[in-house]
Amino acid sequence: MIDIYYVEDDENIARIVKEYLEQRSCRVSVFHTIAAAQKAFEGHVPAAALVDWNMPDGRGDSLCRWIRSRWKELPLIFLTVRGDSRDIVSGFENGADDYVVKPFELEVLYSRIRALLRRAGNVPEQYLSCDSVRLDQNRMMVFCGEEEITLSQSEYQLLLLLIRNKGKTVTRERILQQLWDSNGSYVNDNTLTVTMKRLREKLHNPSCIKTIRSFGYRMEDTL
The missing domain is CATH 3.40.50.2300 (Response regulator)
Structure with a gap:
């Protein structure tokens, strides 16, 4: 279609x-x-x-x-x-x-x-968005409104995982496993908390990134 x-x-x-x-x-x-x-x-x-x-x-x-x-x-x-x-x-x-x-x-x-x-x-697969946050997968570029946002590799991969699963809650365990453990970089749970905090700050604390307490995170459109 x-x-x-x-x-x-x-x-x-x-x-x-x-x-x-x-x-x-x-x-x-x-x-x-x-x-x-x-x-x-x-x-x-x-x-x-x-x-x-x-x-x-x-x-x-x-x-x-x-x-x-x-x-x-x-x-x-x-x-x-x-x-x-x-x-x-x-x-x-x-x-x-x-x-x-x-x-x-x-x-x-x-x-x-x-x-x-x-x-x-397939252009729709290249561009992902949630509210004012936009991600260009081909160029690995992120925008918040008109502003281009510079992210670290771990921040970018975290955003990519969440926005690809927009509307679904992604568990902390799955995030740790896919972004760090699968690469042989074993980290503690606090690494994810810090990475998420920095990501939110760089994106000006968007309301589309939700914390599901004691479980994980979810991105969903709010506008």
Whole structure:
């Protein structure tokens, strides 16, 4: 199932595109404002995004720029009602990979999506997030909001383990075993407590990291 975000204020066009793509093993989430799309992106990264040029609360190129600043490999197509070269140039300058001019053939749109997906690979697996905390697995980079956070190896591995298991409680025993004991570095329980304390401080004490007393930790979305 290909997960696609479609940012479009025209409900009729959105319905037609959604129905067509969902007949081709896509799961399409439609957002009628840029603000709604941004909120959805913060909680989940899709496999690809379609962005209309004219939106009630802004222009599509500004959303393209916002998306690209966070998810560099995400396949991104913007839709313009005119073949205006200025619109097209602005879209590419702000991070779009391709464009389609309305009215468009649905088969053409789908083929463009498939082509970009083949080139990009599985983007959702690369990017993990929980509230304002984002992790890029390919680059081993961590962000809190707009700020890039520098972590030690043990802090990064702890965050990675928790965010990969978002919504699930991970026991202290499992964390110690996977992050330290499996590498032959036998440490005491206090090492985990100290590492977690430092991780939280660097991430500005996010509410999405929960302590499950006498058991372990859990990451979950709170926004």
